Amino acid sequence: MTTFGIYAVGAALLLTIGIRGALRRKHLLRRILALNIIGGGAFLFLVLLGYRESGEAGPDPVPQALVLTGIVVAVSISSFAIVIARRLNARTGRTELPEEGLD
Amino acid sequence: MTLEMLFDMALVGAVVVAAAYAINAPVLIAGVFVYIVFGVLLSLVWVRLGAPDLAIAEAAIGAGITGAIVLDAARQMGMERRRNPRLRRWPGWLSWAATAAVGVIFAGVFLTVSEGRGDLPQRVQAELPRVGVENEVTAVLLSYRGYDTWFEVGVLLVAALGVLALRAPGESPARRFRWDPPAVADGAADMLVPGGILMAGYLLWQGSRGPGGAFQAGAVLAAIAVLLTLLGRPPIARVSDRARDALLVVGFADFLLVGLVAVTLGGALFEYPPAWAAPMILVIESAVAVSVAVTLSLLFAAGGAAGDASEGGVP
Amino acid sequence: MSQLFLGVALLLVLLLVGGLARVLQGPTPHDRLLAAQLFGTTAIAILLLLAESSGAAGVLDVALVLSLLAMVSVVAFISCSRGRGAPE
Amino acid sequence: MSPRDLATVLLLLLAAFFFVAGVLGIVRFPDTLTRLHAVTKADNVGLGLVVFALLFQADSFLAGAKLVLIWILVLIASATSCYLIAGASLLDGDEESG
Structure with a gap:
């Protein structure tokens, strides 16, 4: 297994764990954490695409730049989501979304 | 099997275990702590993959901003709660089968993609002299893909406006953390704050040559502001609302302005003339760093929920 | 020499995974917090070793940022659980 | 092996010992305050030894100064956090053994 393979499997696992968590957990904070873990998996794979095992040219800077903007956007959007969840909690005492019609 | 590979496997294993714990820990606050550790581990991964720019940003955001935001939210939303309910739309075996299928598909697809073989790195290298910076990531961010980064600064602005719009009536950051921090904490902060400001300046200046840049500098500044907010002296409360709004917008506006200057000098938007590129990029980066710092610290400082102050002291 | 650095770094990663048990067990939030604090220091040590073994630029800066901000999460937890809701 | 390398190896092994002790302490010790004691050993001594070990390999004054600065910052942060x-922990009276 190559270095690329090790991290690629890691990215796949992060995406899977995150998707499962986001779909199965009810607590909103956990769901937001799960979304961030999905983001981490996606970022990992993107950076990996620019990784060069060897060679004179260093790692590809383009995916790195994209992921850098991604990290900053992810933190701002997830803190916005957390504020919404906290307002819901303060208004209704809920920590979960209501689920009418789903059961 | 080399030692490098063993290390990479252990690191990936640690990241995956941390991710699984963060979501599935029985007690919410345990999951939140493990999530903070997850961020730190991810920055180790960026170091291993040759992306120190990302590692610095992840470290500053993960250790300084995300941690404070999620801990504050967990306090409000039941940090000691043990029940960790899950949706039970599907029977257990079916959901596990679906999970395994998703995992296999992702792993299969990722593994068929071989390492990038494009010539992008060479092309980035070839154009560097015309951009005026030596750090390739900074060049991509501010020059080659100026639109992306400009809009990203716009996304930050939108998030900040959203948080401000959702603010509880009468809530001010100055009122959120009212306690008597021990003198030790204040003293340590007095030593760390100048260090942080220095570090941000260094990262901003360094960004044209090595790892660093506007986002890293802004994130470090924001983390320092978060620390001060936690200790009951939020920097954001020291400026008027109008000044705060101006600081929020300055990155977005300045980016566009410099881009338009490039147009008047005969290029396309964000196509800086080579002779002027280096100072123009530094001007953009300085303004963006300020806006990132104010936005990220505001996301924490103004992120409290309505009625927080009346909730009583029992967590 | 660089193999030794990497070996010690590997040991530290494994220790970190083992220590996660304390974050999960608690029993009090302070125990969990303490473990998280230890992981911050461990990560800084790993970064120093990686910086030396790879010689890549900027790795020390990552460690510098982490050490500057090592206190923030702890202060956040303590002030969130203790500093709130003081009567007006 | 030059004397400098030898010093690095010995100090690193000692550092590894302190980190192992710290983690063992945090997993095995019975209550918060004893665990705290274990953590501070790993924090301050373990990282300090790593820094000293690497100082023998530092190739510029700046890199060495950065290493020492990192250690000092961790000392400040760790002392304050602990x-x-x-x-x-004392205020909450959480002395229930774990």
């Missing part, structure tokens, strides 16, 4: 955690 003080805060100990204080909060």
